[in-house]
Amino acid sequence: MIVVDKEKVVNGSNAMSTVVEPQRQRSKTEAPRKRTSTKTTRKTELKSKLRVMSTVSICFMVGVLLIGRYTTIYKNQNAIRNLKSEIESLKYNNDDLKVHLLKFEDINAVDKEAREKFTMITPGVNNVIYSDLSKNNFGEKTESKSSKTKEVFEKIKNILF
Numbered sequence: 001m002i003v004v005d006k007e008k009v010v011n012g013s014n015a016m017s018t019v020v021e022p023q024r025q026r027s028k029t030e031a032p033r034k035r036t037s038t039k040t041t042r043k044t045e046l047k048s049k050l051r052v053m054s055t056v057s058i059c060f061m062v063g064v065l066l067i068g069r070y071t072t073i074y075k076n077q078n079a080i081r082n083l084k085s086e087i088e089s090l091k092y093n094n095d096d097l098k099v100h101l102l103k104f105e106d107i108n109a110v111d112k113e114a115r116e117k118f119t120m121i122t123p124g125v126n127n128v129i130y131s132d133l134s135k136n137n138f139g140e141k142t143e144s145k146s147s148k149t150k151e152v153f154e155k156i157k158n159i160l161f
Contacts, residue, residue, distance in 0.1 A: 104110055114120040
């Protein structure tokens with residue numbers, strides 16, 4: 001067999017042969033493609049990352065603020081609940097004290113409890129002490145002690161000077 005085109009000669013198996021496409025040549029009238037510089041792409045990437053980070057940080061701050069406010073609201077509600085329960089218990093105690101006071105409005109009940117509980121007795125004629133409050137039992141103080149000390153100091157002063 002005689003080979004006419006030496007370019008298409010295949011030695012060996014054709015099973016693995018690849019098709020090579022010819023390279024396209026640019027014409028001089030075709031405008032060359034503009035390549036974006038790496039600096040501008042890096043700047044845009046940095047700006048987009050900065051926007052994302054600022055958005056995430058703002059969301060985090062808002063979340064922390066909301067959680068803080070809910071915490072204070074919960075604490076205030078808990079304090080209000082505790083104060084209301086304390087008020088109720090004080091009302092019950094007040095009612096009990098009022099009932100206890102009603103027991104002692106009757107003089108006979110007071111007399112009975114004094115005799116039984118404290119073993120008191122009714123004062124008799126022999127146990128009564130009378131005092132006359134018309135006269136002045138609390139006399140005015142006399143300055144005898146201070147005047148004596150003044151006299152002593154005056155004598156010492158006269159002797160020395």
